[in-house]
Amino acid sequence: MHAEREILFRESAAAALLDPQLRANFRRAMDGLISKRQAQFPDPRDLQELRDLSTAIRSRSLLRLPELLEQLEASCTKNGIQVHWAETCEQANELILGLLRARGAKTLVKGKSMVSEEMHLNAFLEANGVEAIESDLGEYIIQLDGETPSHIIMPAIHKNKDQIARQFSQKIKDAQYTEDVDELTAMARKVLRQKFLEADAGLSGVNFAVAETGTLCLVENEGNGRMSTHVPPLHIAVMGLEKVVADLESVAPLYAILTRSATGQAVSTYFNLITGPRGTDEKDGPQEVHLVILDNGRSRIYADPELRATLRCIRCGACMNHCPVYTRVGGHAYEAVYPGPIGKILTPQMEGVGVRHDLVHGSSLCGACGEVCPVEIPIPEILVRLRREATHSDPNSQVAGKGTGRLASEDWTWRLWAAVLKRPTLYRLATWFATRLGGALPVGAPLLREWTRTRTQPVPARRSLSERMRAEGGSHD
Amino acid sequence: MTATFEAFQTRAAAVSAEVHRFATRHEGLAFIECFLREVGVSEAPGSGALWVDGSFLEGIGSAHVTSQVPGVSFEVTREAAAVAKVGISQLDWAIAGTGTLVQDATAVEKRLVSTLPPIHLAVLGTERILADFNSVLQRLQPEQINYIAFITGPSRTADIERVLTIGVHGPERLIVVVVDDFEKVTA
Numbered sequence: 001m002h003a004e005r006e007i008l009f010r011e012s013a014a015a016a017l018l019d020p021q022l023r024a025n026f027r028r029a030m031d032g033l034i035s036k037r038q039a040q041f042p043d044p045r046d047l048q049e050l051r052d053l054s055t056a057i058r059s060r061s062l063l064r065l066p067e068l069l070e071q072l073e074a075s076c077t078k079n080g081i082q083v084h085w086a087e088t089c090e091q092a093n094e095l096i097l098g099l100l101r102a103r104g105a106k107t108l109v110k111g112k113s114m115v116s117e118e119m120h121l122n123a124f125l126e127a128n129g130v131e132a133i134e135s136d137l138g139e140y141i142i143q144l145d146g147e148t149p150s151h152i153i154m155p156a157i158h159k160n161k162d163q164i165a166r167q168f169s170q171k172i173k174d175a176q177y178t179e180d181v182d183e184l185t186a187m188a189r190k191v192l193r194q195k196f197l198e199a200d201a202g203l204s205g206v207n208f209a210v211a212e213t214g215t216l217c218l219v220e221n222e223g224n225g226r227m228s229t230h231v232p233p234l235h236i237a238v239m240g241l242e243k244v245v246a247d248l249e250s251v252a253p254l255y256a257i258l259t260r261s262a263t264g265q266a267v268s269t270y271f272n273l274i275t276g277p278r279g280t281d282e283k284d285g286p287q288e289v290h291l292v293i294l295d296n297g298r299s300r301i302y303a304d305p306e307l308r309a310t311l312r313c314i315r316c317g318a319c320m321n322h323c324p325v326y327t328r329v330g331g332h333a334y335e336a337v338y339p340g341p342i343g344k345i346l347t348p349q350m351e352g353v354g355v356r357h358d359l360v361h362g363s364s365l366c367g368a369c370g371e372v373c374p375v376e377i378p379i380p381e382i383l384v385r386l387r388r389e390a391t392h393s394d395p396n397s398q399v400a401g402k403g404t405g406r407l408a409s410e411d412w413t414w415r416l417w418a419a420v421l422k423r424p425t426l427y428r429l430a431t432w433f434a435t436r437l438g439g440a441l442p443v444g445a446p447l448l449r450e451w452t453r454t455r456t457q458p459v460p461a462r463r464s465l466s467e468r469m470r471a472e473g474g475s476h477d
Numbered sequence: 478m479t480a481t482f483e484a485f486q487t488r489a490a491a492v493s494a495e496v497h498r499f500a501t502r503h504e505g506l507a508f509i510e511c512f513l514r515e516v517g518v519s520e521a522p523g524s525g526a527l528w529v530d531g532s533f534l535e536g537i538g539s540a541h542v543t544s545q546v547p548g549v550s551f552e553v554t555r556e557a558a559a560v561a562k563v564g565i566s567q568l569d570w571a572i573a574g575t576g577t578l579v580q581d582a583t584a585v586e587k588r589l590v591s592t593l594p595p596i597h598l599a600v601l602g603t604e605r606i607l608a609d610f611n612s613v614l615q616r617l618q619p620e621q622i623n624y625i626a627f628i629t630g631p632s633r634t635a636d637i638e639r640v641l642t643i644g645v646h647g648p649e650r651l652i653v654v655v656v657d658d659f660e661k662v663t664a
């Protein structure tokens with residue numbers, strides 16, 4: 001069984017490399033993020049201590065994942081938060097649409113949520129007559145152009161202010177052209193403020209969900225998350241099932257390392273702990289809070305003890321900021337919801353390691369991602385494992401699309417190779433031809449072209465070793 | 478206490494919050510009234526201030542404020558908050574280490590006045606400033622509070638070219654009035 005290899009990262013990456021503006025935008029932004037992060041961790045020992053602690057917390061939470069999820073559901077239910085489970089993105093989308101329809105909601109204002117990107121919720125709602133408005137400034141900017149995020153923390157980082165200025169002046173009603181960032185921000189604020197006040201429902205992501213208390217933790221800087229969760233009458237939170245932690249004590253270190261690793265801030269401007277909808281004696285605020293917990297392949301990832309580490313991720317984006325590939329090609333080249341190193345290991349596991357075979361190979365395995373990851377996810381090791389999974393169908397493996405990345409041509413090359421090695425006469429004949437004609441190999445031929453495209457063509461010796469041994473009187477003893 | 482306050486003030490100032498300390502609530506109130514007049518709070522549309530009354534005005538009375546600064550209202554609604562110039566609310570705790578304010582924001586009025594108006598003025602007792610996040614968590618019972626808000630400086634974004642911009646959705650100014658004799662009331 002061979003999967004279609006339609007999306008080729010190396011092709012989109014090659015195209016991205018030709019765009020100097022894009023490269024400059026990313027280089028500048030990433031350099032800034034790298035130095036801001038560094039400033040937050042002046043002492044490498046302190047950093048390592050915090051990483052160890054965070055890794056331990058995330059690993060322990062995953063170890064008890066099924067139990068913690070049950071506890072989370074019970075605590076939330078007790079607090080008046082209604083919990084819904086979705087195995088697939090389609091189910092999650094339907095669920096949310098159902099909740100909106102039940103309240104006759106026509107507009108949904110959204111705080112930043114990568115899980116909702118994963119679900120392609122906006123397009124789904126749009127198709128079903130509900131307007132979904134992104135309220136995070138970066139998300140708003142890309143929504144105006146119908147783009148997807150190019151970074152998980154800074155979705156519009158691929159654009160510079162001139163591009164945004166042009167875009168705003170064309171797409172926002174009555175907008176004057178300006179390149180002043182404060183004025184651009186004020187423009188977006190004005191449009192979005194109106195949307196907040198009119199919206200029928202608000203949607204947010206979840207950074208950590210606390211099983212013991214049923215608390216949803218939300219990290220943000222802009223205040224749009226706060227608005228999405230308390231201005232409209234209905235609040236829907238969506239999370240991947242891995243986001244649960246045991247107790248509030250677990251949250252403090254994770255929060256500390258998240259903001260430092262992500263934007264180089266000691267704390268974010270806002271940190272909200274939501275434990276329930278408004279009380280019966282309150283006259284305003286969301287009457288209903290719903291929590292949608294999405295699987296979308298996560299329990300399959302969970303089932304593999306090595307790959308499970310993927311789920312420790314707290315979505316800080318540090319791995320992409322430090323990735324030599326990401327900083328040069330930008331987020332869109334990955335053609336995946338999650339770009340960069342985390343995307344390279346997450347996307348193939350969600351969509352199938354065969355179809356996204358190119359992603360796991362699009363890495364030099366330099367190890368920078370694993371080194372900065374606040375929860376020590378061994379991204380390079382997982383990449384190597386997934387490269388193998390793509391071409392081998394281990395019966396014990398649960399990896400989506402395992403073995404489907406194997407090409408017929410690869411198969412047959414290896415078979416030919418094995419056949420030749422097994423037969424000494426054939427082997428001698430082959431090496432004779434290779435040494436005599438090697439220099440004249442047609443490097444432009446389809447298969448060889450693949451090999452030599454990024455490698456120097458090997459020049460074979462004029463005679464094989466065994467020939468020389470025989471000629472020069474060497475012996476095997 | 479002074480050391481903790483100073484640590485808080487330094488950290489809060491670093492994230493663009495403006496912190497003022499007063500010995501008594503009366504002095505604090507005098508500052509607030511003066512501040513409100515200065516920023517042009519009046520009865521004119523779009524120039525109001527909304528105050529979610531806590532214990533700060535106990536024994537002083539809200540009437541005192543409204544007589545001093547017309548335009549201050551204690552009737553907080555979503556509509557009023559959307560057009561108000563200043564929102565005033567009482568904060569429960571603060572964290573010296575990060576310059577963070579902490580509020581039991583279960584009452585949505587508190588969230589509205591700290592989110593919608595362009596200026597948020599927070600009042601706080603000096604004794605309420607604690608060292609770190611964990612000390613606050615120990616004093617709160619999150620499982621019994623529907624909404625806890627941690628606020629560090631005014632609303633900000635760096636989504637355009639990583640240029641830091643203040644006041645994208647929430648307030649663009651955060652004024653913190655810290656008062657020493659507060660505990661006598663809240664205790």
Ligand code: SF4
Binds near residue numbers: 315377
């Ligand atoms: S893999 Fe690690 S570095 Fe990358 S986003 Fe996740 S937590 Fe951050």
